[in-house]
Amino acid sequence: MFGAGGGTSSYREVEETDLIFLWGSNARETHPIFFHRVLKAVNNGARLFVVDPRRTGSAQWADTWLGLDVGSDVALSNAMARVIIHAGLHNREFIDRATTGFEEYAASVEPYTLERAELDTGIPADAIRESALAYARADRAMICWTLGITEHHNAVDNVFALINLALLTGHVGRYGSGLNPLRGQNNVQGGGDMGAIPNKLPGFQDVASNHEARARYEAAWNTTIQPKYGWHLTQMFEAMERGELRSLYVVGENPAQSEADAAHTLHLLESLDHLVVQDIFLTRTAELADVVLPASVSWCEAEGTVTNSERRVQRVRKALDPPGQARDDIEIVVEIARRMGHEWSYGGPEDVWTELRSLSPMHRGMTYPRLAELGGIQWPCWDEQHPGEQFLHARLWDEPKASGDPAPFNIVNNVAPVDELSDEFPIRLTTGRRLDSYNTGVQSGGYSSPLRRGESLDLSPEDAARLAVADGERVRVSSRRGSVEAPVRIDSSLRPGLAFMTLHFPDEVETNILTIDATDPKSGTAEFKASAIRVDKLDAAAAEQQTAAGANVAAR
């Protein structure tokens, strides 16, 4: 945000803040280590607010749980903003000093009255008002979010809505106040930092507009870099659909099972001319590949660095040799380059890193010895005397005026999920993760866990009663895209009309058959969090068929 793709705060600040909003995050299960920081904060007296349609394990720790209807995040945040402005608790001084667009923003949230928010979100007006006031009045306050914010067709709007709240109250750029997306893996942050996104060169330097940076890379790599953005994942699939993208090189991803509308995805992957998969397991995607490149495991079979959610670059060291023909990722890439006629000469990971430091200013001061000595360094780290930045955007508080570009308010409006509820599909299905498993299970399925219970359709006790289905009974779950069978699990943390599934066990239940590939136009993320479904008893369906068959016989 504000030009830097990372959380603003450090973990230490989470422990020492006064108020935490976990928005669209069940960190208790999905970021258990991070949640320990949250618990430390709670033990230190911090108040915890959890925004989540489900009353999750995280929500059970909260002082206040706001159980919004799926996809009404903007309605909630805009209503909170209106409460704050009407109470005169917006930080006028900070707004003048560091932001642009406040008047327009204030006007845009004006229609979001508490009455309307109660209708849009389902949350009682009192709870919204109290939460807004608490956030605005806190000395230090943080908003942390995860996929509940970003796996929507309006993902970027959702993020903007949260940023707006922080700008409105000045809860950013100060110790203990910030905006923090929690990363799903140990090195999601590092992947983006290293340029594995279609619009940035390593170090978050824009590939199209930052001509100086592009020139630097062109000189170092002795090549020409086109000043235009590449495709993100969703655009790639669109290009496949158009027939423009014919060859795909997949590194450490399992799109065959992780993408929404799985049947369609599978079809696109199968119709490629050439598919290369580089992974540590023979994933479902790898099974489709023309070439599989067995890779090493980054956290124990390879040297290098990872970057976590607090932007801390840390060394990882090799403990084991990779098995069989598996090879280090760098080695594979260099070898492919060689076969293509480019002799890249890297002596090892440190050489790659040294090159990065010469090209990415924000990594410049991070030598391997310093990374080891300081136990990791938080970017930016401009030179070898720089200790790294504990939190970002302190510049917004510079006197008398924020240095650099002011942070803009972005006007956003509430738009309901694409997959609308109807009489035919009356139940809102949302998806997420559980403590013992990870995504499509590629990395976690090989280990047993006493908590693991396989895939299920989690239903509220009321819905289960209404549908006359028992705990453990297999049912047919259908969306506008397809249907799957799954056992029912009755979960009292769900309210009527809300169902939950994970993507952990695609071999048992292919949940993504149900999900919708309505994607955010800016981030390309699909709306995994909101599908409309119908649940049917299996025996009833079977009985119907039989009845139909009987009728046919009778008609003969």
Place this chain on the structure above:
Amino acid sequence: MDLRLTNQEPTEAERAAVDSVLGPPDSAWVGGDRGDDGHAAHGGHAARAQRHLLLPVLHALQGRVGWISQAGLGYACRRLTVPPAEAYGVASFYALFALEPRAPVVAHVCTDIACMCSGSGELVAALERTIGPSGERPSNGSAIWLESPCLGLCEQAPAVLVTRAGETPGDHSISNATAADVSAALAGTSQQRTGTVAPQTEDGGDGLRLLHRVGTVDPGSLDSYRSAGGYEALRTAFDIGPAGVIREVTDSKLLGRGGAAFPTGRKWDAVGRNPSMPHYIVCNADESEPGTFKDRVVIESDPFALIEALTVAGFATAAEHGYIYLRGEYPLAWSRLEHAIEQCRSRGLLGDDVMGRGFRFDIELRKGAGAYICGEETALFNSIEGYRGEPRSKPPFPVDKGLFAKPTVVNNVESLLNVLGILHDGGAAFSRIGTEQSTGTRLFCLAGCVQRPGLYEAPFGVTLREVLDMAGGVRDGNDLKAVLLGGAAGGFVGPDMLDLELSFEATRAAGATLGSGVVLVFDQTVDLVPILLRIAAFFRDESCGQCVPCRVGTVRQQEALLRLAADRPRGSVADETALLAEIAQAMRDASICGLGQTAANAIDSAINSLRVFEPQGA
């Protein structure tokens, strides 16, 4: 909080019991009606801050249903955000809670040492004959009887406590109980039947400082208390200010009467000066030392005095919140205290503006549930806070980190009562009563084989002989065999010690202790060996099990005694007594709290001073 709750639904009665303490649930998510459309819930700090209500909630469940079911406990856990395993750990800590289905009416028959001297053995035998074995529900009844440790009715032995669960719980005590009384209790037709026995007050009560209102004021009437000089001390306290109160208490040289004999003035001063806020004042009325009943007598007959004394202590130490932790076996004391607190609240003697002097103070009454260890001050804190009543390691001491980790004064009932007289007469005058180091008067619990058992008051320095004489000497003109001084955690003295001066310093010099003021008398007809076995069984049962020396030591001690009692020593008698001495030393040296440190004292003294296990005439 990560709660793993079963889906068992509480019964209406269980729900009502929990809600009677916590109020109705505010959303479906904490156990309310699932019919609401739940889009928000509150909890977190507010819910966890209610943890201290766990013990009252457990009492409510037990009192309403007669036992605590998984579903009932689960509902309490959901409301308080306490993990069920932890709540089970708390519930199972207390003897008065049943975690298996149990009859709603239970007669707890005291079989402890004082009652043993007054026919509890015969009573139990009669019950086994007429009703059936302990714990077994008669085929036609909804009630059982159980053996119980000391019920604190030693002067009216044998004693029975009846607990009756239901919509209107009806716990009550029966003194001088017979088998017919217990049968009536099990049939549901018994009621409270105890007397308050302080014989000196019947003789005019001259010179009594602590007992002078006992029997003369109406314990249910604040006006009666005030017309007998009540609330003059608090008035004085307001006049001389907190520092003045602490000065008088310090000058009085008042030492704590709970057993540790710590200077009360120093304790108050340390808390009063402590910058950490808030401060708490806790009255330890968890009187459970076998043979002790003084707090019960005073609270039953003069409850306002304790409330006034606690208010003075709160004023002196800048505490706004006082707790009285009363043992669960005192239903009459509970109801009288509850009533007295209500009266004081309604008359402005407790609340936001005490006596119109701008001082805010209120008292919360807490009930123990049958755990001797909760008389240990830090165990008592844990019990109030809703945890298992396990003692904490010290330091930190309560004056630094006590209840809710805040500076806390914890005083025994008798210590507090002395403050009223100190403010009346001045600390200097008080310090002239008694001996040089033990100032003031002392309450003595005379029970066992004495002519007039009861609660007596005498200045420190009185001899054991004089105290026995006050109670009319040994019963039926029998010869004295031994006196247990200071309770089960105290020690035995023989007839040769009758001229022992009863003061902290003299008893300490003689290797004895005053403890909680127990003077339990045994005449020559009593066999001490069963008494020792009962004491050993008591400590084994009451050890909280937290630290190894006590958990294992109390068991080994009982086993060795059982072998000696059965005349089947492992090796020689001397080998066994040497083993007992070794166990005693290990417990004394290494136990966390006073329970383990004193668990061998009485047995040790019986073996070494009274030579219980040596052949007669040797």
